[in-house]
Each structure stands twice: as C-alpha cells, then as structure tokens.
Amino acid sequence: MYKTLTLKEFVSQVTFNIVYYEQQKATAVLIPVSHWHPAKAAELQILMEQLTYIPVFECSLKELEERLRPEIQNVEAESTHLGLYNLYEPDGNQEYNNHVIREYADHRELVKVNTTTGDSQIVSRRF
Structure with missing residues (x-):
C-alpha cells in the first residue's frame, strides 16, 4: 500500500514530497514546478539514482x-x-567453434585453440 498525496495537498506544499510504499522504500519524488530550479538538477539526479538503485x-x-x-x-x-590483447569469442558461427579473437591496439588475430591441450595457432592476422 502506498502513502499518497492528493493534488490539493501537493499544491499547498512548498518542499519536496517523497512517496513511500509499505516497506518504507521511497518510490517517487514530487516537486512543485514553481520550486524547480536548474541549479538543483544535480541534487535531484543524485536523489533519483538513490531511489532507483538496484x-x-x-x-x-x-x-x-x-x-x-x-x-x-x-x-x-x-x-x-x-x-x-583483449580476447573475444567469434559471434555465433559454428565454423569458428574452437576459435578466439585476439584484439591488439593495431590489429586483430583469429586464433584456433585446441581445447584438449590448450595449444593455439594463428589462422589469420587481418580479417
């Protein structure tokens, strides 16, 4: 069950209103438009991140x-x-089932890996 505010109560408020549900976790913040100020945007963003953090x-x-x-x-x-280098698996191609991609700053290599022994062999340096 949520604690709610009616529009009449909200309009008469001059500060932020925080809506809580039964476990006392904040779920929303209500801000009167007349009190919105761009300088407060960063503070509001931090507050909203705290409210929506999973x-x-x-x-x-x-x-x-x-x-x-x-x-x-x-x-x-x-x-x-x-x-x-960074190591990636090729995307969804059955032909490259035992292959990995080594990505260096200036090039990539397609490498075949023997899954039993761990030995590797460069198949292609440019692809």
Whole structure:
C-alpha cells in the first residue's frame, strides 16, 4: 500500500514530497514546478539514482552488463595501451567453434585453440 498525496495537498506544499510504499522504500519524488530550479538538477539526479538503485545481486544479466560496461571498456583500453590483447569469442558461427579473437591496439588475430591441450595457432592476422 502506498502513502499518497492528493493534488490539493501537493499544491499547498512548498518542499519536496517523497512517496513511500509499505516497506518504507521511497518510490517517487514530487516537486512543485514553481520550486524547480536548474541549479538543483544535480541534487535531484543524485536523489533519483538513490531511489532507483538496484542492488547488484537483484540485477538481471543485462542490467549487470550495462552497469559494468564502462569499467570493462576502461580495462580493455588500458590493456591495449600496455601492449596486451583483449580476447573475444567469434559471434555465433559454428565454423569458428574452437576459435578466439585476439584484439591488439593495431590489429586483430583469429586464433584456433585446441581445447584438449590448450595449444593455439594463428589462422589469420587481418580479417
């Protein structure tokens, strides 16, 4: 059950109104238009992020991937900057079932991997 405010009560309020549900978790913020100020936008954004934050163990795989994407991109960029490579599996092609892609700063390599021994062989440097 939600704690609700009627329009009449809202219009008479001069401050933010936070709507809570029965477990006392905030679900919405009501702001009178007359009190909106662009300088407060950053504060409001922080508040809204706190209200909509989903703990990591409650995230779907897609939400977790989106949350981690900036950090993954930073790690990938740093590794190529250091002369290392990033490793990927080719997308959905059965022909490349035992292959990986090594991506360096200046080129990519298609590599066949023996899954029994771990030996690898470069198939193509440019593709």
